[in-house]
Amino acid sequence: MTGRPRVRIPEGLRARFAGLPGRARALRTDAERRFPIITRLGSRLLTVNVLDAGTRLAAQVFLTAVPLLFVIASLAPEHLRRELLDSLVRVLGLSGPSREQLRSVYVSDPGNLRQTVGVVGTLMALLSATACSRAMQRVCERAWRMPKSAARIAVWRWFAWVCAALFYVAIQGPLREGFGAGLWLGVPLSLVSAVGIWWWTQHLLLGGRIGWWPLLPGALLTAVVLEAAVFAAPLYVPTALNRSLRAYGSLGSVFTLLSGLIALCVVATVCITVGAVMHGDHPGDGRAVPAPPGGKGGAGEVGRGSGGR
Template sequence: MSRRNRAAPPARTWWQVLRAVAHDVWEQGRTIELLQRSMAFAALFFVTLVPLLIVIAAAFPSRGSGIAEWITDGLGLTGKGATAVTRLFVSRGQVLSTTTGFGLAALAVFGVSLMAAVQGVYERIWRLDRGPWHAVWRQTLGLAGLIGYIVLAAWSSTPWRHSTFQPTARIAATTIGGVLLFWWLQHLLLAGRVPPRDLLPGAVATVAALTGLRLFSRLVFSPLLVSNAVSYGTVGTVLVVQSWLIGVGYTVYGGALAGRGVVRARRGP
């Protein structure tokens, strides 16, 4: 049969593409054990990255409250809920007076383990071989980029405070910065083995999922945190924050899964 007479495959509707993406995300999520990976992400983030962020935020010259402000914003907290989270973290002066150079270096080394875990999941999502051990510089650079974005997100509420321009600037900084971060982070950790154009949908999906998580947190986690803080004290607050970090892990990995699903659906069966 000639190429001219060969029938072209029918175009897929948006509903068919959406169903294909959802099915692919579901199947791949089961394959990579998305729940377990997200719980591991939350544990590593809280144990390795939060202490490092506390030290960096303490030395950062801004009027914000550093990591506490970023968490309260991500959870959509105000009033008693924000106060409960802020109490988890010691004052800036106490952090700077008790932190040593060795302790800071140890925190940075342990923080790289979080990026190693993220890299491993990204490689499983795209079905790639494990990267070589000597590529740890990529994980270190990725950690620096993630910290820089969190600092930017926390600092974005400081300029033009109480002005009409401030909310727009903050949304632009966190949204555009988030898309660029997760686009670059995937490309960096995967060592360029996936074309950049195929990684962009995952970055957009990740930021969209983070936005949805913030709305969900405002409705669910915010009142839950207040009630847990009253009932269980600091332990209750930690449990809610840890649950929110599991949700963050879901969005980071689920966004990459959705991006890969979009690429596969776009290419067709």
């Protein structure tokens, strides 16, 4: 039985192939030396897996928002329901069929909604809302390369973040109008509040393991980019939603909303990751140093490291 003929590779070509790994390592080392921020950012984005993380976060936001809309419509006082409805309409710029569909939920009889939702449905909606908090926490932890927080420490933070997010959404209408003063006050107020909520979100969901100041670049970047996207939303969202409703019914609006949420959540994931990389996270070189477990020394340690440069 004859074997397969062996292919002889010339010695010169074999030597070139043998040297490829070394050349690749040299190129990588040279790129890291010349462009440290870019190479570190690329590596971090691959580690975080921004598309997967952003899609998961968007799905959890959508699955959290829809049940909570019905719960709030059935349990909240009338003035709170009207405030939330007004905020959603103003932020998204809803008009026509999409506006009427959302309004039909909030102007219906709360008693009938309460019977439809029920106590069990309300509890399940509140418990499932923490899935959104957990997804947001995973994004922050991956961006900062932090291990998962213990459940006993994180549970109350999940509920606190959901409550704060609901309150933040509910005040968007009057906030963007500058509480009646106009856009000249509404725009800076919206930006400042967005920076505050993203700054606090990272600190809360990371369990205080990173000091306040290292979290500020990511909060600023996320707030600016998302606020620009939200202010531009009325130019696109109403038209896209109404077109989807006319062509495909409610399923079309679901697809449009979910697509927009995925884009926003991917952008938020990238911005938080960029903020972590901009500040750095290598102990001992003056960058972000995690606070010791149970302590509050994160900000102080970062300050000492920065001052030592």
